[in-house]
Amino acid sequence: MNNNHSSNNGLNKISGYPFITIYIIHKLITTLKNNTLLYRFIFTIPVFTISLLSVNIKAYADTLYVGTSTVDITPELPVALDGQMHLRIAREVGTPLEANIAVLESRHKNKLIETTVFVSCDLVVIPSEMLYQVKYEVHKLLPGFNTDKIVMNAIHTHTAPVVRANVYPIPEKDVTQIEDYYSFFAKKIGRAIKQAWDSRKPGNVTWGLSQAKVGYNRRAVYADNSAKMYGKTNIPEFRGIEGYEDQNVNSLFFWDKQGELIAVGIAVACPAQEVEERYEINADYWHPVRLSLRKRFNSRLCVLGWIGAAGDQSPHLMYGKAGEERMRNLRHLSRLDEIARRIVFAVEDTYEVVKTDRHNDIQLIHETKDMSLPMRLITKTEYKASQKEIKKLEAQINADPKAKDRLFRKLNSFEGDVIRRYEQQKIQLAPMYNAKIHVIRIGDIVICTNPFELFTDYSIAIQARSKAVQTFVVQLAGPGTYLPTEKAVKGGHYSAIAQSNLVGPEGGQLLVDQTVELINKLWNVSYNQKVN
C-alpha cells in the first residue's frame, strides 16, 4: 500500500476499536482516582488523543454511494461513420452502441461531500459542443447538479456516427445529420445520468491491476530514422518499434450493499478500432467484453470502457502475425473476440485477487483544471506543402466530383487546418489550446483524463510520478487529436506531423507536469483535511 496513505488505514483501524479505548480509560480512572494531580494529567492524554482522532476520522470516514445506468445510443440508420479519411455510410448495425454511466457520491453524516459522474461512450471522440448539450440536459433534469463533475470519454470506435462537424461531406438528405444525433444523444445521456443519480445507494469499491497484450505500438522505425504508422516490419530496413507499449489493464470494481457487482471501470491503453474499416455500426471490442462480463457477473453490469493513453497504440498486429493468427484460429475466435478474451481474463484475474479488499469509507475527491497548452506551430515549409497538396486535391475533385467523398476530409480538415492555423499564427503569435482535465481520487487510486490521443510515453511518465497506488489515465475525454512525443515528431508520418497535431511535445510535457501536480496535491494531507 502507498505509504502516503497508510495513515488513513491506521486511523480507520483505530476507529474500529472504541470499546478497547474506553476500557483503557476506565482502568486508568479506577487505578488513579486517589491521585488527583496525576489523574488529571493522565486523563487529559486519552481525551486529547480521542479528540484528535475524531477530527481525522471525520476527515476520512466518508461513505460511498454508487448509482449506475446503461443506455443504447445507436443512431438511426443510415448514418455517416466517423474515423476514416473517407466518407462511409452505415446501413446496418453490427452491434449496438452504448453509453455506460456510473455516478459516485461521497457523504459524511448524510451531507454530500463530493460527486463524480463517469460516462463512457461508444464514440470516436467527445466534441465540446456535444458535452455541453449533455450538461444542459442534466441541468434541466437535475437543477443545481454540478455538471462540471461529468467526465465523458470516447472508446474511439471508428464505426460510430460522425460527431465532428465539417469533416465529412455528409449527404443532406436520407442520412442522420450530426445535429440530430447530438440532440438524440444529449437527451438519452441526460436521462441516463438522472437515472443513475436517482438509483445511487451505499456501495463498495476496490481496484486492481493486471496486464493484457491488446495494444500494439503502431509506429515502425527504419534505418534512416524515419517512422511510419502501420509501417512494414518484415523488411530489412526495419529497426524497431518506436516507443513503449502500455499493457496494463487497470480495473475498478463497484458492488452494492448486497454484494452484487454493479459496475466495473476498465482502462485499456488501446483504442477500440479493430474493425475500423467496416461500413456498419459497431462498438468494436468493447461489445464482446461487455457481453462476457455481464454473463459472468450481472446482466445489468455497467462497464465503463476507458482508453488509456494510446495515441501510438492500436489493436492491429505489427509483427508475429502468423503466430497470433494461428492461435486465434485454434481458439475459433474472431479478432474482436480474441481481444475481448484477453481483457476479460485480465479483469477476472484481477477480480479474484482483489474481491475481498472492498472499501466503503474511501476518499472521493474530484478536481478539474482548464489548461492552456502551447499549440504546435506551423512552419512556412509545412504551410507551403499543404498549399501544394490542396491544389492537387482540388484538381482531383474537379476532375472527378465523386472523389469528394474520399478526399474532402483530407482537403478541408487535414490540409485545410494547416492553412487556417498558419494564417491565425500571423495574428496570434503564440496560440494556446485549451484542454480540460479531470483528476479523481478514489481511495488509493486516481483517475486522470485528457482530451487527446495521447502518446504512451506521456502516460507512463504520469503513472511513474503519481503518488497514487494505481493511476488510471483516460484519454479522449474530449475532442481528440494526437499528442506526439519528440521522438515521434522526429520520425514523422501520420499522427506526428503538423496536420495531425494541435499540440506538440512541449504541450505534452506541460500536460504531464500539471496533471502530476494536481494528482499529487490530492495526496497532500493538509489539502485532504481542507477539502473535507
Place this chain on the structure above:
Amino acid sequence: MNVHLLCKTLFYSIIFFFLISCKEKEVDNSSQMYIGWASENTTPNVPVIIHGQFHARVSEGIMDPVTATALAIESIDGQSSKKVILISCDLVFITDELRDAVRKRVTESLPEIKPEEIILNATHTHSGPQYSASREVIKETTDNITQTSNIKSTYGIELEAMEFSDCLDFLTINISKTAKRAWKNRKPGGISYGLGHAAVGNNRLQSGVSGKSQMYGNTNRKDFSHIEGYEDHSVNLLFTWDNKKNITGVVVNLACPSQVSEGDYLISADFWHETRIEIKKRIGEELFILPQCSAAGDQSPHLMIEKKAKERMQQLMFPGTESGRNSSGRRKQIAMHIADAVTSVLHYTKNNIEWNPIFEHKVETIEISRRLIEIEDVNNAMKEAKEWEKKFEKMLFDITENPEMKEKPRWYLEITRTHRLMLRSLGVKERYEKQKMQPRLPIEIHVLRIGNIAMATNPFEYYVDYGMQIKARSPAIQTFLVQLAGSGSYVPTNRSISGGAYGAVPTSTLVGPEGGYELAEETLKLIDEVWEK
C-alpha cells in the same frame, strides 16, 4: 437381410481402416521423431561464489536448487538421422570452456552425437555458481584463460569457496549426465507449439528529459521522460508428447532473464524455481520444463512503473509473503503469469500434435563487427583502472594489516568489487589491442527448424529491438530466440548508445549496433536456408 449384411460389412470395414490408421501412427519407424527428457540438480554441496554481480558473494546456503534440463530430439527419415540436444542451465552464462567440456564428455560416451549438436543456454540467474572468470576477463584475454580463471585472479583475494575449475568440473559432469540421460530416454513422440503472452520482462532503461538514459533507478522524478525502448512479452511454447498423447515436457521461451533475487547470498534458480512448481502443479509433476531467454538485453523482471500497484497485487495474491523488488512475492507473481500463458495455450495445441515435423539444424561460426574502442576510451579506462588499482592496494593492505577485518560478515564485498572494476577497465585496453588484429568477433550460432517454428541462438544479452527484427522478418510461424547460449556481452542499439546507460557503454559491450544488425541478418539468412529445404 441384404441391408443388414451391407451395414455389417460397412461397420467392420470402418473398424478395420480405423485400426490400420492407428497402427500406422504408432509403428511407422521409418519416419519418426524421438524425444527424450532429463533434468539434474546441479547445486554444489559446498560454498561457491555466486555469479552475477561485480562483487563476490560466497554462498551462505541454498534457497532452491539450480538445475540443468535437457531435451533430446532425433528425427529419423529412412536411414538419415538428425538430432540435437538442448540443455538449459540455471547459470548466469555459458562459457566456451563449459560448452566444450560438456560436448567432449557427452560425445565420448555417445559417439553418435556430434559436438555441435549439443546446445547450451543459460537462464541468466544471478544466484547460480560461478565456474569461470568474470566475463570481461574470459573474453578479452582468451589466450590466458587458465591463468586468470580462478577466484584470486578474478576477485584479487582468496575466498573460502569452491574454486572455479572444480566447479567447472562439477557442472560438466552433471550437465553431461543430464544430456546423456535425455538422449537415452528418447522415445517416439510428437510436438505442438503455441504463442502466449506474459508481462514478465520490463524494459529496464529509463530516459530523462535531457535524453540521457540509466539502467533501473527511480522513475518517480520530475525529469523522467520515458522508457527507452520496446518490450517483448511474447511467450513461445513448444510442447512434447509421447505416442499416447501424454504431455512430457515444454520449452518455455520468454524475453526475461531470471534475476529477481539477484543480490542474494543463497543459491537459487530465481523465478524459474517457482515457475516450474506452478506449471507442474497445473499440468503434472512429471513434466519437464526447459526455460529459454529470448532477446532481452534491455529487459529484466524488475518493475519500473506502477511498482506500488503491482506490489499490492503481490500482497493480495500471496498474503504473508514478502513483496516488492527482489522478493519471493515477485517471483511467485511471475510464476503465475508464465503458468497462465502456458495453460492458456496448451489446451488449443493438444489437438495439433505433429508426429514427424520437418527437422533441420544449422550451426555456423560467423564473424560480426566488434564495437571498436577509441583511443580516448582506452585512456579513460586506464585512468579509471589506475584509480581502482590504488583503492584495491589500499584495501588489501588494510586487510593484511588488520586480519580481524575478516571476522566481519561479508568483509570481502568492497575489495572484490574494486578488483573486478579494475579488471573491467583493463579489459578495454586489451580489447583495443585485439581489435587491431581481429576486428570481427567469431561467434557460434544455431538455427533449428521444427515444423513451422524456428529456434535461433546467440551468445549475447541481445537487445529487444534486434529480437523484433528477427521475429518480424522470420518466415517461421513462431521464432524462438535463445540468448546467452554463450557468454557474450550486451548488444545495444543506436538509441541506447545515445542514451549512454550501463549496457550501452563500451566497457559493457563487445559488439555494437553494427554487429547487432549483422547478427540479425546472419540469423535470418540461416532461418531462410532451413526454410528452403
